[in-house]
Amino acid sequence: MAGEEDNTKGPRKLDRRDMLMGLSTVPALGLFGYTWNKQRQHQQARAEAAAAPAAPADVQVINIALVGAGAQGQVLTDAMLRIPGLRFRAVCDIWTEYNQRRVVNTLKRYKHEPNAYEDYREMLDKEKELDAVLIATPDFWHERHTIDCLKAGKHVYCEKEMSNTLEGARNMVAAARETGKLLQIGHQRRSNPRYLHCYDKLLGEAKLLGRIVTVNGQWNRAVTPDLGAPDRYAIPAERLKKYGFKDMHQFRNWRWYKGLGGGPIVDLGSHQIDIYSWFLGANPSHVTASGGLLYYDPKNHEWYDTVMAVYDYETPQGPAKAYYQTQTTNGSQGYFENFMGDQGTLILSESELNYAGQLYRDPNAPAWDEWIQKGYISAPQVQEKPATGDSGAIADVRESVAPDRHTVPVALRDPYHQPHLQNFFDAVRGKAKLNCPSEVAYETAVAVLKVNEAIEAKTRLSFNAAEFKV
Amino acid sequence: MEDARLSRRALAAITVLRVVVGWHFLYEGIAKLTSPSWSAAGYLKQARGPFADLFRWLASQPNLLANADLITMWGLTLVGVFLMLGLFTRLASLAGIGLILLFYLCNPPLVGYFYSIPTEGSYLIVNKNLVELCALVVILVTGSGRFAGLDRLLHGVFARRPRLAAV
Numbered sequence: 001m002a003g004e005e006d007n008t009k010g011p012r013k014l015d016r017r018d019m020l021m022g023l024s025t026v027p028a029l030g031l032f033g034y035t036w037n038k039q040r041q042h043q044q045a046r047a048e049a050a051a052a053p054a055a056p057a058d059v060q061v062i063n064i065a066l067v068g069a070g071a072q073g074q075v076l077t078d079a080m081l082r083i084p085g086l087r088f089r090a091v092c093d094i095w096t097e098y099n100q101r102r103v104v105n106t107l108k109r110y111k112h113e114p115n116a117y118e119d120y121r122e123m124l125d126k127e128k129e130l131d132a133v134l135i136a137t138p139d140f141w142h143e144r145h146t147i148d149c150l151k152a153g154k155h156v157y158c159e160k161e162m163s164n165t166l167e168g169a170r171n172m173v174a175a176a177r178e179t180g181k182l183l184q185i186g187h188q189r190r191s192n193p194r195y196l197h198c199y200d201k202l203l204g205e206a207k208l209l210g211r212i213v214t215v216n217g218q219w220n221r222a223v224t225p226d227l228g229a230p231d232r233y234a235i236p237a238e239r240l241k242k243y244g245f246k247d248m249h250q251f252r253n254w255r256w257y258k259g260l261g262g263g264p265i266v267d268l269g270s271h272q273i274d275i276y277s278w279f280l281g282a283n284p285s286h287v288t289a290s291g292g293l294l295y296y297d298p299k300n301h302e303w304y305d306t307v308m309a310v311y312d313y314e315t316p317q318g319p320a321k322a323y324y325q326t327q328t329t330n331g332s333q334g335y336f337e338n339f340m341g342d343q344g345t346l347i348l349s350e351s352e353l354n355y356a357g358q359l360y361r362d363p364n365a366p367a368w369d370e371w372i373q374k375g376y377i378s379a380p381q382v383q384e385k386p387a388t389g390d391s392g393a394i395a396d397v398r399e400s401v402a403p404d405r406h407t408v409p410v411a412l413r414d415p416y417h418q419p420h421l422q423n424f425f426d427a428v429r430g431k432a433k434l435n436c437p438s439e440v441a442y443e444t445a446v447a448v449l450k451v452n453e454a455i456e457a458k459t460r461l462s463f464n465a466a467e468f469k470v
Numbered sequence: 471m472e473d474a475r476l477s478r479r480a481l482a483a484i485t486v487l488r489v490v491v492g493w494h495f496l497y498e499g500i501a502k503l504t505s506p507s508w509s510a511a512g513y514l515k516q517a518r519g520p521f522a523d524l525f526r527w528l529a530s531q532p533n534l535l536a537n538a539d540l541i542t543m544w545g546l547t548l549v550g551v552f553l554m555l556g557l558f559t560r561l562a563s564l565a566g567i568g569l570i571l572l573f574y575l576c577n578p579p580l581v582g583y584f585y586s587i588p589t590e591g592s593y594l595i596v597n598k599n600l601v602e603l604c605a606l607v608v609i610l611v612t613g614s615g616r617f618a619g620l621d622r623l624l625h626g627v628f629a630r631r632p633r634l635a636a637v
Contacts, residue, residue, distance in 0.1 A: 013626075014623060014626040014627065018622055018623060018626050019623070021617065021618045021619075021622050022556075022618070022619065022620055022621075022622040022623035022626075023620070023623075024485075024618045024619075025485065025488075025489050025554055025555060025556050025618055025619055026555060026620075028489045028492075028493070028554050029551070029554050029555060032493055032496060032497070032554065036497070036500065040504075102506065102507075105506065106506065225530055228530075228531075228532030228535075229532055230532050230533050230535075230536035231532075231533050232536070
């Protein structure tokens with residue numbers, strides 16, 4: 001082969017063959033570029049199809065801003081990108097180095113052109129066209145952010161917990177009334193079609209459960225390490241201080257700190273205790289609770305990582321008791337709410353994957369045929385076999401007969417927060433009533449924040465009915 | 471390293487191998503670079519085997535993790551480009567071997583592990599990571615870039631070492 005002879009001596013001239021062989025694999029890179037481009041177009045088309053369809057001409061476009069672009073702000077943004085008729089005008093977050101940039105970049109990919117702000121007051125001064133503001137900041141900022149936005153004439157969707165103090169929550173309700181602007185709080189199950197179906201049809205119309213006497217529910221979450229942040233994205237100390245954080249660790253893990261958040265019972269429990277009161281049609285009369293910081297390092301965790309609470313209710317149908325637990329050291333069995341009446345049981349969860357909405361009819365209850373025919377519930381699955389099978393266990397005569405098992409046939413195929421956001425924007429357009437106005441969320445805040453008080457007081461605390469009103 | 475003398479057909483086959491391995495690296499890198507929130511943390515946290523603690527510790531250090539993410543994303547991308555072009559082939563092969571070795575050690579399908587990550591197949595000791603690693607060893611020792619690749623031009627111009635040629 002050419003070149004064999006002189007290949008041990010110094011540089012030599014390249015011939016045509018060398019050029020051809022040398023460049024022979026370059027076209028592969030071109031082919032890669034071509035297929036990659038095709039792949040990107042495919043992904044983009046899919047993302048756009050999943051995202052908001054073009055708003056029909058008669059839909060009034062709502063100009064919105066997001067305040068708080070952390071994990072929850074991102075969740076809301078992803079859901080809002082699927083709702084037609086919204087225009088993002090601004091994104092505000094004090095973590096300009098990271099979170100703010102991430103959400104702005106996401107929005108730009110969907111052809112929004114939001115302005116970025118660190119200070120929400122500057123945003124309110126400059127963005128005169130805003131119709132509504134979405135607030136997903138740490139709990140201790142909700143009061144200030146919400147009230148200032150309402151007073152600037154904006155409708156507000158504020159994440160739960162509406163405030164870390166009841167005084168703050170009361171001020172928010174008062175500001176909404178005073179300004180006449182809408183204030184929706186982010187208890188998103190209130191707009192979830194499955195929960196609405198259960199409330200309106202199964203409990204309201206069909207009264208499938210009979211009289212609900214006990215409720216239990218939980219949110220079990222596996223051990224989660226603290227959130228960190230690379231040093232090069234750290235927020236300068238003076239900015240952290242200006243916004244009420246002592247350091248980057250506290251900024252990232254504010255949920256664990258007293259005075260900033262409310263701990264797992266508030267972060268997780270408040271969603272579900274909200275459902276207890278909603279479905280029972282009453283606010284609790286008493287609460288007993290035990291909790292503690294059993295597992296996480298008390299140096300940088302202040303709130304209880306484990307809480308178990310029992311509420312007493314005086315419902316329109318009679319007294320009821322409701323147990324709730326949240327723990328953050330084991331995630332098995334996840335989260336659900338379980339309503340147990342004298343005629344049936346309903347296990348419901350936002351996580352349809354784990355709890356597909358099971359219903360059990362007590363063998364002594366009236367037949368549910370009518371509701372199956374109406375499509376309110378599924379036909380029963382085969383009755384569970386008596387426990388005499390392979391296990392060799394023998395059912396004791398005292399055991400109840402296994403009840404029929406049905407499922408709730410309504411599914412949510414959108415992100416969890418989308419229907420609740422849609423409800424808010426429908427209300428902004430004057431086409432709907434808010435599913436969780438601030439007065440309703442205030443009642444939940446009263447019920448939930450009292451748990452932390454009861455743990456501290458080590459005693460059973462009572463509510464008086466006036467407490468739930470602003 | 472003494473170059474092996476291989477037939478033209480063998481060298482062509484190794485070139486194809488180099489291009490497809492490069493393609494895989496490049497797409498793995500680019501897919502991570504263009505994903506807004508990709509991080510190695512998920513993979514590291516699933517670590518198993520003798521080095522599991524080390525990888526999990528790495529996942530828990532935000533600064534180290536950020537660097538590991540950057541090295542992985544850009545490392546895969548650049549190794550991919552260089553392998554496809556046959557440029558700095560030996561360096562790229564070595565870097566690729568280093569990266570894959572880390573992926574392999576993070577989740578080795580050792581005896582007694584009835585599942586491991588990736589989960590799409592059945593593996594005992596040898597998984598696709600190890601196969602790709604061995605492919606890179608072949609590319610490394612045969613200096614495939616000097617048969618068909620930009621290394622051929624580079625060596626033609628600068629090197630005093632013999633070009634690799636078919637016998």
